[in-house]
Amino acid sequence: GAGVSQTPSNKVTEKGKYVELRCDPISGHTALYWYRQSLGQGPEFLIYFQGTGAADDSGLPNDRFFAVRPEGSVSTLKIQRTERGDSAVYLCASSLWDRDYNEQFFGPGTRLTVL
Amino acid sequence: GEDVEQSLFLSVREGDSSVINCTYTDSSSTYLYWYKQEPGAGLQLLTYIFSNMDMKQDQRLTVLLNKKDKHLSLRIADTQTGDSAIYFCAESITGTYKYIFGTGTRLKVLA
Numbered sequence: 588g589a590g591v592s593q594t595p596s597n598k599v600t601e602k603g604k605y606v607e608l609r610c611d612p613i614s615g616h617t618a619l620y621w622y623r624q625s626l627g628q629g630p631e632f633l634i635y636f637q638g639t640g641a642a643d644d645s646g647l648p649n650d651r652f653f654a655v656r657p658e659g660s661v662s663t664l665k666i667q668r669t670e671r672g673d674s675a676v677y678l679c680a681s682s683l684w685d686r687d688y689n690e691q692f693f694g695p696g697t698r699l700t701v702l
Numbered sequence: 703g704e705d706v707e708q709s710l711f712l713s714v715r716e717g718d719s720s721v722i723n724c725t726y727t728d729s730s731s732t733y734l735y736w737y738k739q740e741p742g743a744g745l746q747l748l749t750y751i752f753s754n755m756d757m758k759q760d761q762r763l764t765v766l767l768n769k770k771d772k773h774l775s776l777r778i779a780d781t782q783t784g785d786s787a788i789y790f791c792a793e794s795i796t797g798t799y800k801y802i803f804g805t806g807t808r809l810k811v812l813a
Contacts, residue, residue, distance in 0.1 A: 590744075591744070618799060620799075620800065620801075622801075622803075627805075627806075628805055628806070629706070629790050629792075629803030629804050629805050629806050630745070630790075630801070630803045631803070632800040632801065632802070635799055635800055642799075643798065643799070643800065646800070678744070678745070680745075682799075689794065689799050690747060690750070691747075691801060692747075693737075693744040693745040693746075694744050695742070695743060695744045696744060
């Protein structure tokens with residue numbers, strides 16, 4: 588079946604602009620995660636959804652970052668007043684709800700460049 | 703605190719074994735994972751080990767876990783050029799569902 592998809596694959600924007608990044612999880616996966624991967628680093632957790640609600644948003648760096656998942660499937664990560672330091676690859680993952688083991692399936696990412 | 707460390711680079715000859723190492727600090731981790739990342743592609747899960755296990759073997763892959771030293775390793779037997787990629791270890795913490803990733807090890811396989 589189809590894996591996790593993310594759009595756009597690349598996004599170039601100017602400092603101060605607003606961007607939206609979209610994630611389509613694997614059908615039937617109730618858990619959805621956003622990570623940010625800076626150059627030369629491993630992915631860093633941003634936020635986790637269980638269904639429609641954000642169960643853990645402890646990784647969001649500041650209030651310019653916000654994510655929604657209104658119908659419990661597609662999620663959008665929104666970044667306001669972008670800064671050059673926001674440039675990174677934003678990864679989305681999804682998993683079945685499983686208290687003991689939650690293999691996360693990752694999308695290809697969206698590369699965000701803030702000029 | 704949560705911190706996962708890996709060496710940055712590893713270079714091996716085709717046919718040799720590769721060993722990629724990882725150290726972690728959180729003793730409450732439940733599962734430990736190895737992911738592979740190729741250019742332009744998403745993270746691909748290679749294997750995982752439950753924290754009460756010492757070893758897991760899966761075809762060419764062998765995972766060793768030393769809980770006392772908080773050390774995890776991935777051995778790839780008969781390394782091929784197609785194994786060239788960045789390898790990340792990750793831990794999931796009991797009671798949460800987020801992964802803590804290491805910095806990644808870039809494996810280069812020389813023909």
